Amino acid sequence: MGNQGLLQHLANGISLGSLYALIAIGYTMVYGILRLINFAHGDIFMLGIYITYYGVLFTSIPWWIVFIFASVFTGLIGLLLEKVAYRPLRESPRITILISAIGASFFLQNFGIVVFGGRPKAFPIPNVFNRVVKLGGVSISMITFVIPLVTLLLLLGLTYFITKTKTGMAMRALSKDYETASLMGIDINRIISITFFIGSFLAAVGGIMWGIRYPQLMPLMGVMPGLKCFIAAVIGGIGNITGAVLGGFILGLGEIMLVALLPKLTGYRDAFAFILLIVILLIKPTGLMGEKITEKV
Amino acid sequence: MLKVTNLHVNYGGINALRGIDINIEENQIVTLIGANGAGKSSTLRAIMGLVEKARGKVEYDGEDVTDLPTKDIVKKGMVMVPEGRRVFEDLTVEENLILGAYTRGDFSGIRAEIKNIYDMFPRLKERSWQKAGTLSGGEQQMLAVGRALMVKPKVLMMDEPSLGLAPLLVRDIFEIISRIHSQGNTILLVEQNAKKALEIADYAYVLETGELVLEGPGNELLENSKVQEAYLGEAK
Ligand SMILES: Nc1ncnc2c1ncn2[C@@H]1O[C@H](COP(=O)(O)OP(=O)(O)OP(=O)(O)O)[C@@H](O)[C@H]1O
Ligand SMILES: [Mg+2]
Numbered sequence: 431m432g433n434q435g436l437l438q439h440l441a442n443g444i445s446l447g448s449l450y451a452l453i454a455i456g457y458t459m460v461y462g463i464l465r466l467i468n469f470a471h472g473d474i475f476m477l478g479i480y481i482t483y484y485g486v487l488f489t490s491i492p493w494w495i496v497f498i499f500a501s502v503f504t505g506l507i508g509l510l511l512e513k514v515a516y517r518p519l520r521e522s523p524r525i526t527i528l529i530s531a532i533g534a535s536f537f538l539q540n541f542g543i544v545v546f547g548g549r550p551k552a553f554p555i556p557n558v559f560n561r562v563v564k565l566g567g568v569s570i571s572m573i574t575f576v577i578p579l580v581t582l583l584l585l586l587g588l589t590y591f592i593t594k595t596k597t598g599m600a601m602r603a604l605s606k607d608y609e610t611a612s613l614m615g616i617d618i619n620r621i622i623s624i625t626f627f628i629g630s631f632l633a634a635v636g637g638i639m640w641g642i643r644y645p646q647l648m649p650l651m652g653v654m655p656g657l658k659c660f661i662a663a664v665i666g667g668i669g670n671i672t673g674a675v676l677g678g679f680i681l682g683l684g685e686i687m688l689v690a691l692l693p694k695l696t697g698y699r700d701a702f703a704f705i706l707l708i709v710i711l712l713i714k715p716t717g718l719m720g721e722k723i724t725e726k727v
Numbered sequence: 728m729l730k731v732t733n734l735h736v737n738y739g740g741i742n743a744l745r746g747i748d749i750n751i752e753e754n755q756i757v758t759l760i761g762a763n764g765a766g767k768s769s770t771l772r773a774i775m776g777l778v779e780k781a782r783g784k785v786e787y788d789g790e791d792v793t794d795l796p797t798k799d800i801v802k803k804g805m806v807m808v809p810e811g812r813r814v815f816e817d818l819t820v821e822e823n824l825i826l827g828a829y830t831r832g833d834f835s836g837i838r839a840e841i842k843n844i845y846d847m848f849p850r851l852k853e854r855s856w857q858k859a860g861t862l863s864g865g866e867q868q869m870l871a872v873g874r875a876l877m878v879k880p881k882v883l884m885m886d887e888p889s890l891g892l893a894p895l896l897v898r899d900i901f902e903i904i905s906r907i908h909s910q911g912n913t914i915l916l917v918e919q920n921a922k923k924a925l926e927i928a929d930y931a932y933v934l935e936t937g938e939l940v941l942e943g944p945g946n947e948l949l950e951n952s953k954v955q956e957a958y959l960g961e962a963k
Pocket of ligand 1: 739741743761762765766767768769770810919
């Protein structure tokens with residue numbers, strides 16, 4: 431493989447890694463605050479893609495406005511999911527809320543099959559994304575180029591939000607000590623809602639770009655990316671946002687490079703994530719950037 | 728200012744508080760003393776809405792706040808420094824202070840308040856960018872008090888602020904409490920350091936296994952032989 435080819439794969443890996451990172455953030459943020467693995471997160475991602483699909487095909491609104499609205503709308507669905515499926519169980523044993531998450535996931539998948547139909551649909555790709563950009567002698571598709579860019583902007587925005595705003599500080603405080611946070615006058619429910627909104631919003635943005643890159647839509651399409659991004663979050667150290675981003679990139683790049691360098695192992699592409707997970711957890715049980723997991727009292 | 732009537736708290740089958748009555752006038756320092764497990768923390772936590780009240784009523788400024796959620800109680804101007812400091816360890820000193828002002832919307836006011844706190848606790852200013860978890864125990868206590876002052880509370884409740892501090896720091900903390908009081912705050916102080924607490928208190932309550940057994944002006948209780956025997960370590 432020549433240099434060109436390597437750069438090409440690198441670009442693809444970064445692009446896939448960006449998508450994984452965007453989705454993994456949702457897992458890690460929710461876990462950080464509720465100590466809950468939101469099993470329905472991959473299905474929220476799927477909903478985001480379908481909502482965009484219908485928005486583009488069945489309205490005359492410009493595609494980019496549909497993209498924005500669909501992402502916000504998906505964010506609100508995530509917020510609603512927490513209100514309906516998790517909030518009433520917050521005082522229950524942890525296992526109850528986990529089961530509720532699994533139930534919510536099945537529900538959304540089957541909702542998708544009933545409402546959207548089981549047959550695959552083709553994502554309507556706006557023409558701009560079919561263009562090819564030349565970058566240092568390598569030609570890559572527009573979307574491969576756009577994905578990391580959008581991801582970078584969102585990550586910068588998220589970092590600003592988490593580190594500089596009062597709500598972001600409240601989020602960090604809440605992830606460590608609910609009671610003291612409420613003694614500051616923090617509205618815990620509001621912060622949790624915002625967390626779910628952000629996670630689902632990012633999953634939707636990732637989903638839309640996913641749809642452009644892999645334009646085949648199915649109601650179960652959230653399962654595998656969801657699982658992998660959960661793994662990415664665990665690899666990075668669940669609860670840690672930087673870790674989730676790191677995990678996403680390691681997974682995306684690793685997967686593409688595995689296929690590129692060892693084409694014979696292409697069939698093991700999906701297994702790669704699990705193997706990596708096992709290896710990393712054996713070396714560092716808390717994940718790359720994770721701290722000791724403290725039980726919430 | 729703050730009136731607690733017939734407060735009961737149960738944990739499962741345990742009746743931790745059985746009919747507590749406390750009355751605090753504006754600008755008073757009132758202290759609540761008692762042995763370990765007497766129910767001092769439970770009293771404060773029940774007032775703040777952190778634990779459920781089985782019975783009883785809490786009035787603040789003539790208003791019934793018994794069933795308000797914690798965040799709304801804070802908004803009304805009642806703030807508590809929890810037992811064991813509980814600073815947000817991963818956040819910087821300054822971020823801790825900013826969170827203390829979470830319910831305040833005025834940005835310049837918050838800045839001015841942070842400056843006030845730094846004037847009061849110069850140590851915190853030197854460490855403003857340090858993570859709170861890296862502070863010493865005494866510094867963390869200063870931060871916990873400073874954080875509570877960020878909203879200019881009308882009623883400040885403190886749960887054993889001198890706990891685990893060296894004698895010199897204990898003296899500092901009590902000096903600070905007096906200073907906060909002289910600035911017009913109403914204070915409810917829970918202490919195991921009964922002597923120091925009674926010395927600065929206008930009024931005091933003695934709690935024993937969930938019931939009030941004695942009350943009176945601070946200096947009177949200091950002279951009380953039962954108090955001296957049980958809480959001041961002085962023989963009859
Ligand atoms: N969350 C809880 N669950 C069960 N029992 C509790 C709980 N919190 C307190 N108790 C019990 O209630 C009683 C009063 O506890 P509380 O913490 O109010 O005492 P305290 O006077 O603050 O003691 P200390 O001086 O040790 O802080 C104790 O017997 C304690 O074991
Ligand atoms: Mg206590």
